[in-house]
Ligand code: 5GP
């Protein structure tokens with residue numbers, strides 16, 4: 001006999017009661033997500049905005065900088081207030097809000113330039129996020145780290161608020177995009193039945209899986225594909241440490257007419273090499289070197305990013321920055337990696 005699988009409740013009645021109380025008096029909501037927004041950040045934020053609309057609550061999604069072209073197909077993404085493009089609009093949307101949702105980050109430092117604007121407000125802040133150890137910056141937290149994505153959390157909260165599992169197709173596609181991208185196209189952070197039950201339900205809501213997958217993953221420009229080839233050709237492999245890393249200078253990026261989002265996903269490729277359990281991508285920016293870090297198994301890159309690279313993230317996917325000169329980053333990085341040699345050999 002088929003067993004009816006019951007979805008686990010992640011949050012308490014008390015949390016939902018408090019959320020409803022906040023929403024009842026909300027007229028204009030700000031939804032803010034992290035700097036360098038990814039598929040989960042944009043998908044979850046836009047979906048929440050549509051869900052609030054169904055509850056007759058107006059909202060604006062605000063981000064500090066632009067997001068990649070391969071996310072522009074998401075319905076509602078054209079309405080996002082991007083601070084780096086229109087400061088006045090973004091600032092105003094935060095200042096006039098009577099409630100602020102913070103999505104897909106665990107500390108206000110992750111919204112960079114927007115942090116001070118948010119700190120100047122006095123309205124309640126609600127966190128919906130899946131990073132460990134959220135900061136004390138929030139009045140109500142829907143925080144659960146052993147889960148695929150913030151989009152999955154927004155799904156779970158959304159169906160509770162709306163009282164139905166049938167979401168409009170545009171909302172379902174935004175959430176599907178977040179769950180797909182944050183799980184590396186279902187390759188990690190998704191090994192539990194509820195994840196696929198939700199995916200199945202999103203398909204019931206009309207998600208065109210093949211179309212969405214195509215829009216996200218088959219959207220390289222010729223330059224981006226050539227930059228990937230170049231990046232892989234200059235990769236350094238430290239076999240004895242099970243590590244591979246790639247560095248890209250501003251010059252490199254210029255040669256390939258770099259557009260925001262072009263290096264997204266590059267950090268995953270070295271993990272396909274046999275024996276490689278740690279992969280790092282270092283990209284030179286104006287005043288720092290942006291890092292993306294990925295691992296296999298139990299090598300904790302969140303801890304590594306927090307300890308050495310002013311960053312954080314998850315067990316197997318994290319980010320941060322190096323503050324040294326680009327010319328010295330190889331040496332600096334290899335020094336740090338050497339400390340982990342024993343651990344990395346053991347995986
Ligand atoms: P990505 O490498 O795709 O930029 O980021 C991977 C993960 O690390 C994401 O979950 C992201 O939230 C986190 N992350 C990326 N950059 C930073 C950072 O500078 N600080 C912190 N705390 N987390 C980061």
Ligand code: MN
Nearest residue numbers: 040104150182
């Ligand atoms: Mn996420």
